[in-house]
Amino acid sequence: MPDLIEIAKGLLESKEVSFIIGYTKDRFGRVKPYIAKSVEDANNLMFDHHSIHNLAVYLTRLKIPENGKVGIVAKSCDIKAIIALIQENQIKREQVYIIGMNCSGVVTHSTDEWKKENIQIKCKYCADKSPMLYDAVAGTAEPFEQPDDTQAVLMQKLEAMSSAERWDFWAKEFEKCIKCYACRQVCPMCYCEQCIAEKNQPQWITTSPTPAGNFSWNIIKAFHMAGRCVGCHECERACPMGIPLTLLTRKMGMVAGKEFNYRHGMAIDQPTLVGSYNFNDNEDFIK
């Protein structure tokens, strides 16, 4: 894909950006995040169906200087995270040069082929495959047949259950949690300097991986994503125990859509949902 490399080379040569956050292949041929700092480095950049990582997470972790600028290779779901970070005043629009990639879906495992069955859940219901905010676009998207949205089916099944059955479902899932906080580390929207999980005066969330503490942690994590999750599904991918965390975040997204007709990370000048209010918000549930 020469155009991505050409764009990157141009940017690094003219010193418009100090480095470019992108993808490269390691010596085993697996795709991994990569930071290109020089024109030579730019040759290593690539993008394909295995470029699953949401690189927007590096924008807050790397602490970009106030007047600095970095380049980032981003799919549409990653761009949503970048827009969301701008909306939430974590970065400025001028600080990022977005190389938007036309995406045709990503596959979960590095050894998987790009075919209908292997496509990640998020791509199964992805509505915006082309970049919505960018400084340059690269890559060509191959049309693909959208596979069945199995998560939506599971969601409907869960919603049809009784509260007690739902509790049992989640108690079983959360019991697996080992409190490694991978879901938090990989999340582009989890940028708090001090996480509630680390606050110990008072200790809101038990630090050891016990079922009750796991329940609190996972509920709070999902609540902090309410109206903010951009649906990149990185938490679920990073989870070593295979907890279906995106069911919770997707549910929160559904509430935002249904109650407020809102989607996070769509426009940089839109106020955030939980940071704003409307006098006429629905309050049927309040006595």
Place this chain on the structure above:
Amino acid sequence: MAEEKFEPKVVAFVCNWCTYTGADLAGTSRLKQEPNARLIRVPCTGRIDPVFVIKAFESGADGVLISGCHPGDCHYNTGNFHARRRWTFFKELLNFVGIDSTRLHFSWVSASEGKKWVDVVNGVIDTVREQGPFLKYKEIKEHDFQEIEN
């Protein structure tokens, strides 16, 4: 021995300016209310972090009531508007993980609505009593202790 009658524990997070004063009025007006609710006074409903509610359930509450000023009456102007948005998500989330609306209640009670406070709190306590003790959280907590002991 006769089986002990179940008395629910209800934790009520109330705002200092409206509901707490309303509950105070109910007391000074000698209105009778059930004694199962434990009031926790917070400056504003906007101060109620959902983690408080989770902690209440974790610590053995059978039900939670959250109450504050009517929209437009907030002492800090917008606290309850922000809180209302948060609750919209929070109640759906808790419902989705199995804590439904019979255990988590919301209300607006102003400082002059002593009678409404009594009705709300009695209503909540009755609903929770009907539902019985909230054993689900206790079960997983007991599991924790067993694990520690072993």
